[in-house]
Amino acid sequence: MNFDFSDDQKQLRDQARKFLAEKCSPKAVRVVLDGKAPYDSELWKGLAEMGFLGVAIPEEFGGAGAGHLELCVIAEEMGRANAPVPFSSTVYLAAEALLIAGSDAQKKEWLPAIASGEAIGTLALFEGKGNPSPKNIKLTASNGVLNGVKKPVADGAIANFAVVAARTGSSGRDSDVSLFLVDLKAGGVEMRGLTNLDPTRGQAEITFKDCKAEPLGAAGEGWSILTQVLDRAAVLCAFEQVGGADRALEMGRDYALDRIAFGRQIGSFQAVKHMLADMYVSATLARSNSYYGAWALSTNAAELPEAAAAARISATQAFQHCAKNNIQVHGGMGFTWEFDCHMYYRRANAMALGLGSLSYWEDQLIDRMRKKNAA
Amino acid sequence: MNFDDTPQEAAFRETARKWVEANAPKELEAELSKSSLGRIRLAKHDIVDVGKAWQKKKFEGNWACLHWPKEYGGRGATPIERVIWQQEEGVFGKLTQPFQIGEGMCGPTVMAWGSEDAKRRYLPKLAAGEEIWCQLFSEPSAGSDVAGLRTRAEKKGDNWIINGQKIWTSGAHYSDYGLLIARTDPNVPKHKGLTMFFLDMKSPGVEVRPIKQANGMQEFNEVYFTDVEIPDSQRLGAVGEGWSVSLTTLMNERMSIGARLATGVPEMFEFCSNLMLEDGLAIDDPAVCSKLASWAVKSSGLKYTSYRAISALSKGERPGPENSIGKLVSGMMLQDIATYAMDLQGAAGVLTGTDEETVHGQFQQMLLSSPSMRIAGGTDEILRNIIAERVLGLPGDIRVDKDVPYNKIPTKGR
DSSP states (O other), rough: BBOOOOOOHHHHHHHHHHHHHHHOHHHHHHHTEEEETTEEEEEEHHHHHHHHHTTOOGGGGTOOOOOHHHHHHHHHHHHHHOOOSSIIIIIIIIEEEHHHHHHHHHHHHHHHHHHSSOOOOEOOOOBBBSSSOGGOOOOEETEEEEEEEEEEEETTTTTTTTEEEOOOSSSSSGGGGGEEEEEEESSSSEEEEEOOOOOOOEEEEEEEEEEOOOEEESOOOOHHHHHHHHHHHHHHHHHHHHHHHHHHOOOOHHHHOEEEEEEEGGGGGGHHHHHHHHHHHHHHHHHHHHHHHHHHHHTTTTHHHHHHHHHHHHHHHHHHHHHHHHHHHGGGGGSSSSHHHHHHHHHEEEEEEEBBBHHHHHHHHHHHHHHHHHO | OOOOOOOOHHHHHHHHHHHHHHHHGGGGGHHHHHOSSSOOSSSSSSSHHHHHHHHHHHHTTOOOOHHHHHHHHOOOHHHHHHHHHHHGGGGGGGGGGHHIIIIIIEEEEHHHHHHHHHHHHHHHHHTTTTTOOEOOOOOOSSSSSSSOOOOOOEEEETEEEEEEEEEEEEEEGSSSSSEEEEOOTTTBBBBGEEEEEETTTTTTTTTEEEEOOOSSHHHHHHHHEEEEEEEEEEESSSSHHHHHEEEHHHHTTTTOSSOOOOOOHHHHHHHHHEEEEEEEGGGGSSHHHHHHHHHHHHHHHHHHHHHHHHHHHHTTOOGGGGGGGGHHHHHHHHHHHHHHHHHHEEEEGOOOSSOOOGGHHHHHHHHHHHHHHHHTTTTTTHHHHHHHIIIIIOOOOOOTTTSGGGGGSSOOOO
């Protein structure tokens, strides 16, 4: 059994960590946090130069042609650094949707642009409240023309193109949904930035008014494609969450070692030690579940739907738990804008909702486990 | 990343599988598969008798204590081979329960600290299941703080005279030998005045009394020592070195990577899949679904954490500290699951009979037994201390009794 990343993959992780430590310090993240830039465009360029944006994109489409395990180790580092770039929307959602369902021409148009950092992509799925469901898709498409409003769309205000989920039927079945590819710089689109929990990752409202769009994948296949995209993204996001959870745990541990109260290190009090031990437990469970998700993703195993849901739940819980208790370990200082704790708290709670909420994925997991048991 | 055996591992697995297939007591398989929680009970057989027979067979086939050196009754197997063996032995591994303390703790301690004569005399018989060992560490006033133990050992000629009491001794009533830690010098700080021995459990002055536990069962014992004589040749390590010797034993306790801990999740999943509530199946209820999912990911997280440790062993590396979380997570989970299953049963949940309505009382039994899972082998609190100190590098507790002679440490709270 070799349930671990290879030496080459670990080396890539070290390389990514070193790069991000240099180019994505908390100070750099704060430029975006404070609203002075919509995202870190210098970092984005750097990620492209390092080959990280196209690591899982085949060479024929301008990528490095490595694979999803390589993307997982980079995702972990992106989460650890709290990177203020549209990585998840572009790489996990838009690029994966293109890889699954794009025509050769569509792949040629967009994938090289993603790998080179020229194009930012996103998935326009949600329409206000609610979780992923065909019922919640109201935006219409008829004769290749879209009408409707999507929000929140991650990184929607800075994206060049979007994969848009639209209603193309009214049978009440999953086949009512089709996907479309929209160049957001063309006409019929209005993008408006929205304030959100985590300013280091923007959210937007996108209004489509008689907007011309080309189909992505076959008509009526939209929901099936989306399900695959969300499963893949769940695993990749889980690695970001695991990276963030580990960093929050480290910050809490370091502070507990440095801070003196009642004449001793606060890390010597069991109330604090046990809180940190519990954070370690969550982070470890999340990492192990995510490894299984990575295996299922990289081998396109039949276990992927269940593995993805388990990784998603475990990593969401761990990041929320570690980010929350990191603030608690810090005490009052943890509640200042000046300390970095809140950046991870914001990211953890924003990520918990991005692909559908925790309760949605819990429901998915149990559903998938039942199907497996029934089979 | 893959779950495949290396060619050598596959060959070893094949050999092990064939041997188990040809030799295991198949007639007990169904019964052993069912009992997942707590002590094993068999309808028609005594676990010690059946266990001894299986252990003897394994010994003759060279599969007993297989990670031990050959000269002491083992096979000289690598850590990964031991894990593969445990996987192939499967449910029949439950039959080795009476020997686990001996194989996992007493044997390794004798191996590390015993004389060559002692190793050759005792270890092969332990491996063959002919002699059962128990561990005599905990005392009524020394649990987590085991170095605070009171049992005295006083030198008289070539012998040591033992007086005192041990508690929570699994299997003392059927054990032949015991590993005993006792206080040889009460005038020095507590860790420095301890010495390790082993003794014949049939020695005059040894009295074993079963303890009736909170769950109504009797699985552990108290052991009383009244002027029990132990020859000095049965001392392990130097006088006053007992604490270091005990660490060998306790380290081995935590090395059981292949061992799968019961979590209660499969039982709970099945229960919720079949239970009809007023509005339909329990598993269709969002609140039930949410709890089940959280438990399921803890359970799978533990499983894949052990896979990571096995992978490290397979590469010849030492596993990281991740595996220390197993008992901490599963103990709490068992208790939570039992409580919630009974909540779903409503008023009938109070009944402990073995009828259909309460699924044969399995969750009621789980509820009553689960507190011990959070205490035995290191309490939840001790395990969190270990994680905090050894994994995260946080400072140890301030110990007010560290430099105080043992006989000056207060013995009463108020």
